[in-house]
Amino acid sequence: MSKAIIISKTGGPGVLEWKEHDPGRPGPGEVLLRHDAVGLNFIDVYHRTGLYPVAESPFIPGLEGAGIVEAVGSGVTEVDLGDRVAYAGVPMGAYAEKRLIPAHRLVLLPEEIPTTQAAAMMLQGMTARYLIRGCYPVSAGDTILVHAAAGGVGLILCQWARHIGAKVIGTAGSEEKAALARANGCEFPILYNHEDFPQKVKEITGGQGVDVVYDSVGQATFMKSLDCLRPMGMMVSFGQSSGSVPAFDPGILAAKGSLFLTRPSLMAYTARRKDLLDHAKDLFDHVLHGAINIRVGQTYPLADAALAHTALEARKTKGSSILTI
Template identity: 50%
Template sequence: MPKRIQFAQHGGPEVLEYVDFQPAAPGPNEVRVANHAIGLNFIDTYYRSGLYSPASLPSGLGAEGAGVVEAVGSAVSHLKVGDRVAYGTGPLGAYSEVHTLPAAHLVKLPDSISFELAASVMLKGLTVQYLLRQTYPLKGGETILFHAAAGGVGSIACQWAKALGVKLIGTVGSAAKAERAKALGAWATIDYSHEDVAARVLELTDGKKCPVVYDSIGKDTWETSLNCTAPRGLLVSFGNSSGPVSGVNLGVLAGKGSLYVTRPTLGSYADTPANLQAMADELFAMLASGQITVDINQRFALKDVAAAHTALSGRQTSGSTVLLP
């Protein structure tokens, strides 16, 4: 009988259980995947702790992985048993030897991309794809601001922006992170621990500010991001690591130059199997060409997931982390 990780109550890593389970047979529009690698993301700790709530308990965990199709539903025509596939949008339950999920959430994985690489990059890489290629389609030559440039999403954004010929100004919290962001392709960095971000953006852009600002931090950087956005520019608020933005006064947008603001999600862009596959194909091409690289610096056995969560929450990891069934 296959194994999976589940939790019956919210709490620390100690609530994660390694148990036998009976995997569901695929419904008409579902596929069962034998996982070869599973992605570890900080959002997983939110579901475990109770900050985010799964539909019911006990619950599986994890939303990202890669493997081989072992069973398909009766209505699935674009996938077959034996196909190499990857997924990054759930549903919960990826921390498992096998995972049953909607066929619409799966993409075909080319031979040039390993299971481990796919499992480590689907969620973050597809996020960068829609941000840079769809929410504000960058043409090359723009100077943009990207918060948390040395983080998981930011490290991919630095490389993708450079490949597009875009000057990315990345905010970071330390000299070490500034060095990392620059090594990955950031044109300039701003260390918010001791620099005024808005003032530095004005200097770096000769007073023009940025046509687009990408902000995953939320509440703590909202005002700063508005102050860095050029008149009629776009502020893309795509995360809330410091807390959600609330109490927005739309009049502020007028006062700062008729600004635009959007709060996008991956699901709104990867809304059909065709769109999801097209986004993934572009990501895979960037990886295969070497224009984007991802460092998988930690590998844990699936049964040792509690140690993986402890390391992640304790900021003891770097790059990406994968779980191996």
């Protein structure tokens, strides 16, 4: 029998239990997928801790993976037996050696992209795609601010924006991470632990502010991020690694220059299969043409998911992390 990480109660990394798990046979519209690797993302921590409640318990966490189609249910037209595929998004259940998943959520992998690389890039890469193409369409000459610029999404976002021709400012927590961000398209890394990042942004932009802020940090950076924007700039809050953003008066957006605010999710931007395929194709094209390099910074056995979560929460990871089978 195959195994999976199962959560019976929310809490710290210790609630991630490695247990036997029989995924069953695929029903209509489903496939049985044998994972080669699974992606590690901060949303997995939110589900584990209960910050994002999960309706069913016990449950298998994880929203990203890649592997081989091992069995196909009736009515499946999107993929075939033996196909190399990847996915990101609902339904949850990626932390497993094998899982059932709706076929319409899978995308076929180009021959040049290994499944281990795909598991490191689908959720973060398609997130970068909707951030830079959907929330605010970045153009050549725009100036952007990326928080956690040396993280998985941050590194992809910096490379993609620089490829477009934007000026990229980023924040990082150490000299090592700042150097990594600089090597991946961030022209102006700021050490947020040692520098006042709104003041540095004003200096870099000649007092104008940036066109858009991409903030996955949340509580620790949200209000100061608003001070980095030009009038009518866009604040994109897409994560909360430091904690949830407290409630605030939307009149603040008017007072700071008629700012825009959005709180997007990958699930909404890729809900339709056409949108899912468009996001994946755009990501694959940029990777295959060398515009984006996917950096797998850490690899852990799936059975050691607790160690991976501990490192992620302690901000000891750089780039993408994967859990291998």
